[in-house]
Amino acid sequence: MRAAHLISFAMFALVFAAPARAADTVDPSAEFKAFRDYFTQKFPNVPLNDFVNGPYSMDADLRKQWEAIDDFPPYDFAVDRGKEMFATAFKNGKTYGDCFDNKGIGVRQNYPYFDTNSGEVITLELALNRCREANGEVAYSYVKDEMASLTAYMAFTSRGKPFDIKIPNDPRALAAYQNGEKYFYTRRGQLNFSCASCHVQNPGNHIRTEVLAPALGILAAMPIYRSEWGGMGTISRRFVTCNSQVRGVPLQPQDEDYRDVEYYLSYMSNGLPIAGPGARP
């Protein structure tokens, strides 16, 4: 009689045990939670929304220096320039606003998005250049000042709005998310670093004198005025520079992998407020 009970129990356990997770099943919302929990548990004294301030959320001395310059933010000129560019029509009479929802005001937190028509990730920088080209204008460099000014202005109009990145129910969108995740964790360059090496394994630590930012919220303050660069830098510029710093040959700005990793990181920052444009050491 006992043996029969044991066998029944074993069969019951087999039927109701959690099925083994298929190797390639990915659950972005579960990963989102794990990602957020990792950082909030690692830094219990950092308020959730403060992660968007990158190294300043990690280092009190650095924060004081930052607050000291905040009365005259170094990115102000870029915001003004971007506003002026938005107000200036293309040769054909259209404006940037005509390419975006709500005339491009207060929409930055929705980027990147997955375009189910074209089957690709559309970042804000890409959308701006496509807007230009659709209206007979030449595309801007993704790493120079015009693009930085445009995105600085758009970020500024979205200050405080929470990231709202969607992954539509489309296997291509999920594939883009996964590709971005893969890019983020893949070691590259002669120095063998992944993005995670610095921004997941070592946030708050410093390399020489530079404090490393946490990956959570890391794009929320873009574009940034970097004192080290003596100027503004777009998301494209930052990705290219990071690749070079690990001695990897950078991809072309807005390469599919760059757009996918921006998609992944932005989704992971859902709910955190846009803080751009930002200032960094």
Added chain:
Amino acid sequence: MRVTVTCLLLVTVSLISATAAQTASTQADFDTAFAAAQAAEKEAGALKNQWLPTEQALSAAKKAAAGGDFDTAIDQAKQAEALARASIAQAKEQDTAWKAGIIR
């Protein structure tokens, strides 16, 4: 007289050949080494994982060859190929190994 001239000719030709065999690397040697390095770097490019030092070694190789310093040029080309192969190995290993770092 005929035999002497033939011998002399033979000796001269042998000397010239021997000298050629001992000569330092040639353009042809460089071309072979450089082509191998370029092919490897192209493979790394297809994997989207080229390294900056590889590109630097390729440039240095080209520059040395242009200046006729084939020894240096071949040295740099071989270094470039080694770097390219290391970057290929990294990309292939990381294609699966990347998952080790995922936050769970």
Added chain:
Amino acid sequence: MSGQQLAFDRSKGNCLTCHEIKGGDAPGNVAPALPDMKSRFPDRKELTAVIYDETKRNPLTVMPPFGRNLILTDEEIGAVVDFLYTR
């Protein structure tokens, strides 16, 4: 270059980026400080292996594989080890 120069130079070992080492300025703190190396790594082969490719011992390490990725030559690694044994 001397072992110390190799260790401190940004284009070579660049060790100070992550490690505090006696004699170096403005070190990072990503990795442990490196005092008492002779007593901590009595086996030279072990220390050499860490510099050559620490991923073999710790797959998630952020230490670059100086040997495997051809960042330093075997001689240069030897010189760095010699230098570290003086710290």
